[in-house]
Amino acid sequence: MRQFPPDFLWGVATSAYQIEGATTVDGRGESIWDRFAATPGKINDKSDGSVACEHYRRWPEDIELMRWMGLKSYRFSIAWPRILPTGRGQVNTAGVDFYSKLVDSLLGAGIEPFVTLYHWDLPQVLEDQGGWPARATGDAFVEYADVMSRALGDRVKRWITHNEPWCISVLGYGNGEHAPGHKDWSKALAASHQLLLSHGKSVQVIRSNVKNAEVGITLNLTPGEPASPSPEDADACRDFDGGFNRWFLEPLYGRGYPMDVVEDHVKAGRIPNAKLDFIQEGDLKTIAEPTDFLGVNYYSRAVLRSNRIPEEKNAPRTVFVNPAKTDMDWEVYPKGLTKLLVHLEKEYKPGPIYITENGCAYSTGLSADGRVHDTQRVDYLRTHLEACADAIGQGVNLAGYFAWSLLDNFEWAYGYEKRFGLVYVDYATQQRTPKDSAHLYRDVVAQNGLDVEQAA
Numbered sequence: 432m433r434q435f436p437p438d439f440l441w442g443v444a445t446s447a448y449q450i451e452g453a454t455t456v457d458g459r460g461e462s463i464w465d466r467f468a469a470t471p472g473k474i475n476d477k478s479d480g481s482v483a484c485e486h487y488r489r490w491p492e493d494i495e496l497m498r499w500m501g502l503k504s505y506r507f508s509i510a511w512p513r514i515l516p517t518g519r520g521q522v523n524t525a526g527v528d529f530y531s532k533l534v535d536s537l538l539g540a541g542i543e544p545f546v547t548l549y550h551w552d553l554p555q556v557l558e559d560q561g562g563w564p565a566r567a568t569g570d571a572f573v574e575y576a577d578v579m580s581r582a583l584g585d586r587v588k589r590w591i592t593h594n595e596p597w598c599i600s601v602l603g604y605g606n607g608e609h610a611p612g613h614k615d616w617s618k619a620l621a622a623s624h625q626l627l628l629s630h631g632k633s634v635q636v637i638r639s640n641v642k643n644a645e646v647g648i649t650l651n652l653t654p655g656e657p658a659s660p661s662p663e664d665a666d667a668c669r670d671f672d673g674g675f676n677r678w679f680l681e682p683l684y685g686r687g688y689p690m691d692v693v694e695d696h697v698k699a700g701r702i703p704n705a706k707l708d709f710i711q712e713g714d715l716k717t718i719a720e721p722t723d724f725l726g727v728n729y730y731s732r733a734v735l736r737s738n739r740i741p742e743e744k745n746a747p748r749t750v751f752v753n754p755a756k757t758d759m760d761w762e763v764y765p766k767g768l769t770k771l772l773v774h775l776e777k778e779y780k781p782g783p784i785y786i787t788e789n790g791c792a793y794s795t796g797l798s799a800d801g802r803v804h805d806t807q808r809v810d811y812l813r814t815h816l817e818a819c820a821d822a823i824g825q826g827v828n829l830a831g832y833f834a835w836s837l838l839d840n841f842e843w844a845y846g847y848e849k850r851f852g853l854v855y856v857d858y859a860t861q862q863r864t865p866k867d868s869a870h871l872y873r874d875v876v877a878q879n880g881l882d883v884e885q886a887a
């Protein structure tokens with residue numbers, strides 16, 4: 432048995448747009464994901480989040496599922512357009528009431544709410560006024576953080592400001608794969624700065640509103656590994672790690688932006704020059720406001736091969752990608768999680784770390800016996816939990832683990848094609864069926880540990 436620390440926080444994670452549905456109900460305003468999904472060609476299966484898992488109505492059933500799993504915590508996000516349909520100003524009480532009721536019921540079920548303020552559903556009006564590249568959007572976010580931390584702060588102690596600023600800025604403003612769909616790297620860099628800045632400002636605001644608050648940010652971190660010992664592959668790896676990981680970690684931990692990344696962008700012609708004129712006096716200090724924890728979303732690693740020299744001139748590969756891939760085509764590589772956590776602990780000393788997301792997409796459906804035998808997810812979960820235990824064994828202050836996700840849900844640009852849930856959702860009937868992985872997770876939580884003999 433691999434035992435976890437006594438107060439380890441076991442949970443699952445979801446986000447508002449991916450599960451709630453009810454996008455036009457009770458005064459909710461339009462979000463950039465409503466607009467993006469309605470734009471032809473943006474979502475693979477032409478779907479949107481208007482129905483999703485109907486969590487807005489079925490939440491008591493979903494809390495029941497979490498209670499059955501014995502979870503200690505639930506990470507969910509708040510839909511900003513339900514709270515402030517016009518982005519700032521007038522608060523929509525019906526929106527606040529929805530989350531307030533959810534929080535009360537979670538606490539009643541013995542499940543601690545862990546709130547993410549921004550999981551990608553920006554009010555469309557704010558996008559129309561410039562979106563995340565605009566400083567004013569960050570100010571609006573701080574007002575929203577103020578409203579929510581006042582409303583729920585008597586009951587919610589753990590707060591995540593932003594989920595994955597890399598995805599928001601690069602996919603949303605750089606390559607256009609996500610809402611709002613811009614393809615402009617200058618905008619992407621400006622967006623990343625306003626996200627980090629609004630994070631730092633709202634940490635201060637949440638702390639002043641919530642007694643004993645713990646506030647942090649969630650980053651999607653992907654460790655890179657060079658495919659060979661060649662200097663070219665080492666440079667490709669530096670480049671990847673810079674844009675993906677260091678661009679966010681370094682300023683958050685007080686080291687400012689890594690300038691090699693800016694040079695890469697200039698060299699690649701993605702931005703015209705190295706002037707980061709969106710940075711104002713004092714911004715870097717605000718971004719580095721100390722946090723109470725770091726949220727880490729881990730799915731896979733990246734193996735980097737240089738494209739600057741022809742393949743035959745490069746050194747032979749020594750690092751090979753595991754052929755086992757999830758339905759996202761992401762390599763299954765649990766060791767990367769241990770390595771990442773050990774690296775973060777050593778390099779940044781972030782205090783407690785929570786795995787705020789980890790999971791995999793596999794399409795396994797219902798069997799004749801009425802169950803969902805998602806053996807690949809069971810393996811993924813086991814091996815990644817072992818990787819967490821290894822990291823703890825190596826001195827990492829890992830305080831909790833949140834499986835992505837409670838339910839199959841709307842997987843952004845892929846629509847409903849990708850199923851990440853521990854619980855299967857039949858979208859025609861909205862019936863929920865816990866998969867084998869949910870049963871495994873239930874056992875893990877009950878034992879506060881992983882039965883390794885059983886795995887062998």
Ligand code: FCB
Pocket residue numbers: 446449594595598651728788835842843851
């Ligand atoms: C992360 C997102 C989450 C989900 C998973 C698969 O990037 O935070 O909403 O889509 O990937």
